[in-house]
Amino acid sequence: xxxxxxxxxxxxxxxxxxxxxxxxxxxxxxxxxxxxxxxxxxxxxxxxxxxxxxxxxxxxxxxxxxxxxxxxxxxxxxxxxxxxxxxxxxxxxxxxxxxxxxxxxxxxxxxxxxxxxxxxxxxxxxxxxxxxxxxxxxxxxxxxxxxxxxxxxxxxxxxxxxxxxxxxxxxxxxxxxxxxxxxxxxxxxxxxxxxxxxxxxxxxxxxxxxxxxxxxxxxxxxxxxxxxxxxxxxxxxxxxxxxxxxxxxxxxxxxxxxxxxxxxxxxxxxxxxxxxxxxxxxxxxxxxxxxxxxxxxxxxxxxxxxxxxxxxxxxxxxxxxxxxxxxxxxxxxxxxxxxxx
Amino acid sequence: xxxxxxxxxxxxxxxxxxxxxxxxxxxxxxxxxxxxxxxxxxxxxxxxxxxxxxxxxxxxxxxxxxxxxxxxxxxxxxxxxxxxxxxxxxxxxxxxxxxxxxxxxxxxxxxxxxxxxxxxxxxxxxxxxxxxxxxxxxxxxxxxxxxxxxxxxxxxxxxxxxxxxxxxxxxxxxxxxxxxxxxxxxxxxxxxxxxxxxxxxxxxxxxxxxxxxxxxxxxxxxxxxxxxxxxxxxxxxxxxxxxxxxxxxxxxxxxxxxxxxxxxxxxxxxxxxxxxxxxxxxxxxxxxxxxxxxxxxxxxxxxxxxxxxxxxxxxxxxxxxxxxxxxxxxxxxxxxxxxxxxxxxxxxxxxxxxxxxxxxxxxxxxxxxxxxxxxxxxxxxxxxxxxxxxxxxxxxxxxxxxxxxxxxxxxxxxxxxxxxxxxxxxxxxxxxxxxxxxxxxxxxxxxxxxxxxxxxxxxxxxxxxxxxxxxxxxxxxxxxxxxxxxxxxxxxxxxxxxxxxxxxxxxxxxxxxxxxxxxxxxxxxxxxxxxxxxxxxxxxxxxxxxxx
Numbered sequence: 001x002x003x004x005x006x007x008x009x010x011x012x013x014x015x016x017x018x019x020x021x022x023x024x025x026x027x028x029x030x031x032x033x034x035x036x037x038x039x040x041x042x043x044x045x046x047x048x049x050x051x052x053x054x055x056x057x058x059x060x061x062x063x064x065x066x067x068x069x070x071x072x073x074x075x076x077x078x079x080x081x082x083x084x085x086x087x088x089x090x091x092x093x094x095x096x097x098x099x100x101x102x103x104x105x106x107x108x109x110x111x112x113x114x115x116x117x118x119x120x121x122x123x124x125x126x127x128x129x130x131x132x133x134x135x136x137x138x139x140x141x142x143x144x145x146x147x148x149x150x151x152x153x154x155x156x157x158x159x160x161x162x163x164x165x166x167x168x169x170x171x172x173x174x175x176x177x178x179x180x181x182x183x184x185x186x187x188x189x190x191x192x193x194x195x196x197x198x199x200x201x202x203x204x205x206x207x208x209x210x211x212x213x214x215x216x217x218x219x220x221x222x223x224x225x226x227x228x229x230x231x232x233x234x235x236x237x238x239x240x241x242x243x244x245x246x247x248x249x250x251x252x253x254x255x256x257x258x259x260x261x262x263x264x265x266x267x268x269x270x271x272x273x274x275x276x277x278x279x280x281x282x283x284x285x286x287x288x289x290x291x292x293x294x295x296x297x298x299x300x301x302x303x304x305x306x307x308x309x310x311x312x313x314x315x316x317x318x319x320x321x322x323x324x325x326x327x328x329x330x331x332x333x334x335x336x337x338x339x340x341x
Numbered sequence: 342x343x344x345x346x347x348x349x350x351x352x353x354x355x356x357x358x359x360x361x362x363x364x365x366x367x368x369x370x371x372x373x374x375x376x377x378x379x380x381x382x383x384x385x386x387x388x389x390x391x392x393x394x395x396x397x398x399x400x401x402x403x404x405x406x407x408x409x410x411x412x413x414x415x416x417x418x419x420x421x422x423x424x425x426x427x428x429x430x431x432x433x434x435x436x437x438x439x440x441x442x443x444x445x446x447x448x449x450x451x452x453x454x455x456x457x458x459x460x461x462x463x464x465x466x467x468x469x470x471x472x473x474x475x476x477x478x479x480x481x482x483x484x485x486x487x488x489x490x491x492x493x494x495x496x497x498x499x500x501x502x503x504x505x506x507x508x509x510x511x512x513x514x515x516x517x518x519x520x521x522x523x524x525x526x527x528x529x530x531x532x533x534x535x536x537x538x539x540x541x542x543x544x545x546x547x548x549x550x551x552x553x554x555x556x557x558x559x560x561x562x563x564x565x566x567x568x569x570x571x572x573x574x575x576x577x578x579x580x581x582x583x584x585x586x587x588x589x590x591x592x593x594x595x596x597x598x599x600x601x602x603x604x605x606x607x608x609x610x611x612x613x614x615x616x617x618x619x620x621x622x623x624x625x626x627x628x629x630x631x632x633x634x635x636x637x638x639x640x641x642x643x644x645x646x647x648x649x650x651x652x653x654x655x656x657x658x659x660x661x662x663x664x665x666x667x668x669x670x671x672x673x674x675x676x677x678x679x680x681x682x683x684x685x686x687x688x689x690x691x692x693x694x695x696x697x698x699x700x701x702x703x704x705x706x707x708x709x710x711x712x713x714x715x716x717x718x719x720x721x722x723x724x725x726x727x728x729x730x731x732x733x734x735x736x737x738x739x740x741x742x743x744x745x746x747x748x749x750x751x752x753x754x755x756x757x758x759x760x761x762x763x764x765x766x767x768x769x770x771x772x773x774x775x776x777x778x779x780x781x782x783x784x785x786x787x788x789x790x791x792x793x794x795x796x797x798x799x800x801x802x803x804x805x806x807x808x809x810x811x812x813x814x815x816x817x818x819x820x821x822x823x824x825x826x827x828x829x830x831x832x833x834x835x836x837x838x839x840x841x842x843x844x845x846x847x848x849x850x851x852x853x854x855x856x857x858x859x860x861x862x863x864x865x866x867x868x869x870x871x872x873x874x875x876x877x878x879x880x881x882x883x884x885x886x887x888x889x
Contacts, residue, residue, distance in 0.1 A: 041464050168551060283583055
């Protein structure tokens with residue numbers, strides 16, 4: 001089997017997973033106690049208004065009929081209406097997804113870059129004070145929840161030193177760049193608005209660090225142990241025996257195979273960031289999808305709940321496929337197995 | 342061990358980039374007032390009904406009459422009015438030359454459009470007008486007539502919830518795909534993030550879940566103090582660490598009132614920051630099911646009322662609160678100030694319990710006490726009530742229940758539990774609002790009345806009082822009703838809860854906060870204490886604080 005067929009097969013599986021996920025989430029969202037229409041309009045809204053909304057959302061129909069309507073709308077690009085924001089869910093997703101995506105990408109970059117860097121340094125200087133220091137920070141970083149890190153950073157850099165902005169994505173006095181991708185840093189660069197770029201970057205820093213710290217040190221530990229393990233393998237000894245300089249051994253022969261497990265975990269961590277960013281988004285008043293997701297869940301906003309989880313499901317699936325491609329690129333054995341060689 | 346030169350270079354570059362980013366920070370010194378509140382906020386007057394929405398529409402729209410801090414209403418868009426002898430017809434004479442934010446003039450037809458839109462959509466504050474209004478007509482450009490179905494004494498007070506929209510602008514923004522026939526969506530989509538008002542502020546930008554930013558309307562018809570804020574920004578967060586940080590950085594002028602006691606203690610230590618304690622009409626009740634054994638027995642209910650440690654709730658669980666005086670918040674006009682108040686007295690509690698038909702079978706009648714999972718402080722009250730009840734031999738099961746489930750549970754008498762801890766606020770600034778929404782049979786099955794009182798005599802008294810136009814007579818009837826309810830003891834009247842706000846006293850003057858500090862009444866109509874024209878801001882004083 002060649003690699004492209006393998007990928008097509010993976011995509012096929014993913015579609016089945018997403019259909020299963022949609023059925024599950026659709027059922028759970030609707031079986032939780034409470035009338036979404038009444039909750040949305042409040043206890044004093046007229047019964048006619050509530051009935052009208054129930055009918056519009058098909059809540060007065062059996063659940064399988066509701067699912068059919070949802071599926072039909074989905075193929076028309078309509079994800080229903082949010083009872084929380086009172087506008088089409090697709091608009092909410094368009095508005096909130098880029099904010100979370102930007103945060104997750106930035107956190108992911110920090111996670112990948114510093115995670116691998118610390119891992120390599122730690123392995124290179126294993127059992128020295130540098131390694132020990134990184135390991136201590138790694139334990140702290142992994143054990144401390146992101147929201148605790150967020151509060152600490154907020155207090156230190158937001159309250160006591162007042163060096164970084166604490167809420168939102170852009171300062172009030174900065175003109176926002178026109179929306180192209182929805183990612184402020186990218187849009188401001190594309191339009192040459194550097195003031196907005198640096199301001200957006202400043203706003204990103206604290207939430208992204210908070211969010212990335214756990215994963216970053218997880219990646220550092222995996223990279224370290226993987227490098228140390230590989231450095232004891234025969235081919236590494238051979239390279240050293242041939243007199244290949246240590247710098248070349250590390251960068252050319254150790255680094256590539258050692259980051260394969262890191263990349264696998266990195267993919268999962270990145271996808272998790274999207275869903276787990278809730279408290280960080282809340283603390284930094286970041287208008288993201290994760291915070292929106294929790295808000296709609298608390299209000300039993302059925303259409304929005306399903307949409308948010310499906311979007312996160314798609315992100316998870318796509319990231320996993322990308323990780324598979326990268327890992328296959330890095331590890332020829334996987335490509336060969338898929339080709340049947 | 343040597344650190345490679347490339348790594349050193351990288352670390353130095355990283356530090357320099359960070360320093361450069363920090364250096365870009367600068368302070369703004371605008372005449373702005375920023376406050377935090379919980380999201381969602383709906384700025385469409387036909388949808389707005391909760392606190393943050395009310396605060397927003399109060400500043401974006403005008404009403405025919407305006408509520409004062411003393412609990413009265415004064416002319417606003419309406420310069421004068423006449424009431425027919427049978428109190429069924431109100432004719433309002435509108436102020437001429439009032440401009441909407443797009444520059445067009447506000448006329449009587451806009452008033453007609455606004456009330457019709459509110460009643461058709463059936464959300465927001467429509468419930469106040471829906472049972473009352475028969476028809477509304479524009480007699481000419483500046484005269485509008487309201488005909489009522491039956492006399493409604495507090496009608497003028499209720500009109501502070503009728504916000505006037507620009508008909509032409511709204512109609513030009515309707516989307517065809519709505520549920521209102523030819524009127525499409527009645528402009529609901531557009532009004533989610535825009536305004537069509539004539540109020541002192543107009544929407545500059547609204548970002549859902551993030552903020553609402555509004556600028557002062559330069560052509561406002563009323564004289565505006567030069568120190569009134571030129572902008573206000575409502576920030577959609579109530580996160581304690583965030584709010585605390587913003588206050589310290591002087592990037593927030595007024596906090597929300599949803600913060601824990603520790604927040605207010607800490608933030609009050611900041612230079613120039615004060616805490617304003619305002620009683621806004623919110624009251625915590627423990628509602629008792631009057632049709633379900635054993636709380637159907639009046640002596641059983643009174644036994645509980647005498648067993649409760651009110652002081653502990655008011656002083657320890659909700660510091661700054663005060664024990665409620667009867668079924669109506671003491672801030673509301675029409676509240677009976679010398680009403681009988683239940684006090685903790687275990688002898689009296691036991692005396693009442695012995696008169697109850699369930700006294701010998703208490704073990705067979707444990708009662709469930711429901712507290713709302715989304716309000717953690719209610720758990721402390723529930724546990725205290727459980728302990729108090731145990732002192733006289735009543736077994737109480739404390740049950741944490743999500744709000745959505747409470748709404749569903751209380752829909753029928755059979756599914757309603759014995760006791761519910763619930764905060765209730767008035768819908769308009771009069772005792773009648775709370776009496777009607779809490780104790781009239783029409784509210785049974787909603788979270789505002791889990792008592793299932795269904796008392797025909799009480800219904801008659803409430804309806805009669807509400808229909809009385811003469812204020813003194815109406816209030817006299819309210820007093821009698823409050824006595825009647827206290828005697829029935831359908832609820833434990835626990836506390837009047839204050840709204841605590843941290844605010845930048847050094848560089849803003851906030852009328853409501855100053856009144857609260859002097860022990861005077863604040864505006865009893867939800868949202869009006871945040872009327873931005875009643876705030877003055879001095880940016881130069883803010884700069885002084887920032888330089889220290």
